[in-house]
Amino acid sequence: MVMSFVSNGWPKSLKDPLDTKESSKTTKDPKGQNSLCVCVGCQHALASAPSIPKEVVLFSHQRSFLSIVSSVLMFKERVVIPASNQKSVLQLLHQGHPGICRMKQLARSYCYWPQMESQIEDMVKKCSPCALSANLPTKHQLHSWPQSTKPWQRIHLDFAGPINSKSFLIVVDSYSKYPEVFPMQSTSADAVISKLKSLFVRHGLPETLVSDNGTQFSSNVFRQFCKSNGVEQLFSPAYHPQSNGQAERFVATFKNALFKLKEGRNLLEAIELFLLSYRTTPCSSAPNGVSPAEAFLGRKLRAKLDLLLPSSHEQSVRNGQMEQQFNRRNGAKNRQFHSGDSVLCHLVVSRQWVKGTIINCRGVVYAVQMPSGRIRDFHVNHLRRSSFPDEDELPADILLECFNLPSVESQVAAALPQEQRWNGIEEQSPVRSPDQLSVAESPPLSPVAQSPVQMPVITSPLPPLRRSSRKRAPRTMLQLDGKKCYKKEQPYQ
Incomplete structure (x- = not known):
């Protein structure tokens, strides 16, 4: 068998052969000789050995697979590599920087020696190029956030977008999953603080605020804002969005919803429709599986689907004590008008009285038709009955x-x-002023309008008007303040 390696260092070239003479070093090696004895069954050789190496013990368990081919010790179809050449063979096997499994498969095709696979594992783990280009390790056990026990205890912040050249600030409550979305013209720290101030005015200050390491959240201005309001600020690790998964998950849901609702609506209409639907839909992550709005606000939001339910007619209860106190203090009286009544309407802006006609009534609010034909609503306190004749007649x-x-x-x-x-005519004709003359007694408008019979008109001089020149002072009336307490004085004795 031919081996492409040298005994020391990396192979100079793939043409440097190791013939059977080099491979037969295993039989000349002391450990190899003992292995050979195990192979051929020379018990006297093992007995004469001063100590039995561990490798020989391992070979003894595999003695049925050992053989000698051309003075080379073989393990099945693989060459048994002597200890002096094992390091060079390992380097040759790892010249392409394969992984542990592939390197083992390659070694099992050519060579064998005891504890070969453990040495392969150690070599791959200590290889610097392999370590620098390795994949991420196995994920660590999950360390979740502590569960919130009340609404607005911990909130998660993140940015979504840009969508249509706009960014959106996302705020999610960890307890109820109730979301808030703010369109942002700028993503600076001052812009974020301005939105959070209006949010904290409505819902109060949270205990904990979680965000990523964005510059707007890690700036000194934002840190000072959280510190001054007693809010603990926590950051998720860089490039690890799973730590802020509450906000990241809602950002993905928000983007998908806008993509589905963009047809036939502008961006703001789509956002409003999505928020109403999301807040009123039961959520399995919310406490007791209720909707985010019910878990956060303590009540259900009324939506269009509530119109399908039968309406409950609850009798309204009025504050009788407040009504009696108001009526007694202001001397109020019950005043009613009916449809068709002529009234005078007080215009608060111009402080004028305008004539109108009652159309219908809704409690103490009356619909009045104005002279221009417009119908306006007036409270009964701004109406009074009209005693003037109708000018239209x-x-x-x-x-x-x-x-x-x-x-x-x-x-x-x-x-x-x-x-x-x-x-x-002389007896019955009263003395009338020029203002009281009827239109018929005035000069005729045209010759056609002249009546066939002319009636003489007897006039007399008007008496002079007599008006009192006395100066009238306004009456001083007793006005009691219901908020003050008056002591009853004792009568004089």
Whole structure:
């Protein structure tokens, strides 16, 4: 058999042969001679040996597989390598830097010596190029986060995006899995602090804040913000997102949801729809398997699916004590209006009263039709009943004049004798001011509108107006404050 190696060092070339003379060194080696004795059964040779080496003992267990071919000790079809050449053979087997398993398979095809496989394992483990290019080791046993016992105890932060040139700040509660998403124009520490301030105002300060090693989270400004608010800040190891898995898992869910909801909606509408659906859907990771909103807020969020359930008519309970106190203090009275009533509406902005008509009523709120035709809602405290005549109704004299008909007074006067006609006019004609003259008594608008019978009008000078010049002082009324306590004075004795 031919072996391609030298006894010392790496082989100079693959053409350096080791013929059967070199391979027969095994039979000349003391250990090889003992092995040969085991092979041929020379018990007297073993007995004369001063001590039996360990290799010989191992060979004795495999004596049925040992043989001598051309003065070379063979183990089955493999050459038994002497101890002086084992290191060179190992280097030759590892010249392509195979792994432990492949190197063992290669060695089993050509050579054999006791404890060969253990030496192969040691050589591969100590090989520097193999160690520097090795894969990751077997994963360490999982060390999970301690379970939170209440909402908002520990929150996880991370960034998602950019999505459509926008980044999103993700905040997830570890107890309820309740998420918050903030669109961010900037990912700086100041921008993150601004969003967290508004978040802490709504939900309070958490005990622990977990994030990655991003510059916005590891900056001195953000560290000081957490320290000033009594929030413990923890960081996940670099390039190990599993340590912040709560936020990382939601980021993946968030991106997939936006990809599914992007058709027919803008980005903000898709985010709002996703958050409502995610918060109201039962979560197996939440306590008792409830929805994140119920675990975080302590109540269920009302969604469109709640419209499928039968409505429960619960009788509302009013605060009677507060109503009695208000009515007694302000002297309030019950005022009601009906549909079609003419009212005056108080416009708070312009501080004017405008006429309107009641359309319908909803409790103490009335729908009023304004003169422009617009319908507005007014509280009953901003309405009062109108006593003015309706301006839309025209007088009968104007209607008769439009149709070229004589007035009622003209028709009555024409039916009386002439003497009674003039006497009746003088006795019955009252003295009226010019403002009280009807349209029929004013000069005719056109010759066509003239009535066939003209009635004389007797006027008299208006009496002078007499108004008091007395200065009127406003009355001083007793006004008691319900928040103050008044002592009852003892009568004078």
